[in-house]
Amino acid sequence: MEKRFPISHVFGFITSMVLTLVAAWIALKTSLSFTVIMWIIGSLAVIQAGLQLFMFMHVNEGEDKKTQIINIGYGVFCAVVIVVGSVWVLNSGHAGH
Incomplete structure (x- = not known):
């Protein structure tokens, strides 16, 4: 078995961190209404959950x-x-x- 660098794991981790930071920035630094902020954060959370299913849980394998x-x-x-x-x-x- 050949060991190789887990580039998909690194990509998934960095993308998850970016999505988390975007959600935090939207919550703390924008003047959007509470409802809009919650919808954006919820949408980013669903995207991040899907990303983690494919990158870390290997759903496609x-x-x-x-x-x-x-x-x-x-x-x-x-x-x-x-x-x-x-x-x-x-x-x-x-x-x-």
């Missing part, structure tokens, strides 16, 4: 693409249930015991 799609779908479902459930509980007064 392997033979069984159907299993990978099912696993990604299940991960997204779990994340949505956790976030939506947390927001629901915190906004409906269930946390005020």
Whole structure:
């Protein structure tokens, strides 16, 4: 097995850092409305998550693409249930015991 320099990992890391710094700059240095800032940061987060799936988790490698799609779908479902459930509980007064 030949060892080579992981250029895709370096590219993914640098791109992730740039996306994070852009999000921080938009949040701290622009005078956009709160809603616009949140949409931009959320969009950058989704882009960064996709980038990390391909660069670090090697989603595009392997033979069984159907299993990978099912696993990604299940991960997204779990994340949505956790976030939506947390927001629901915190906004409906269930946390005020």
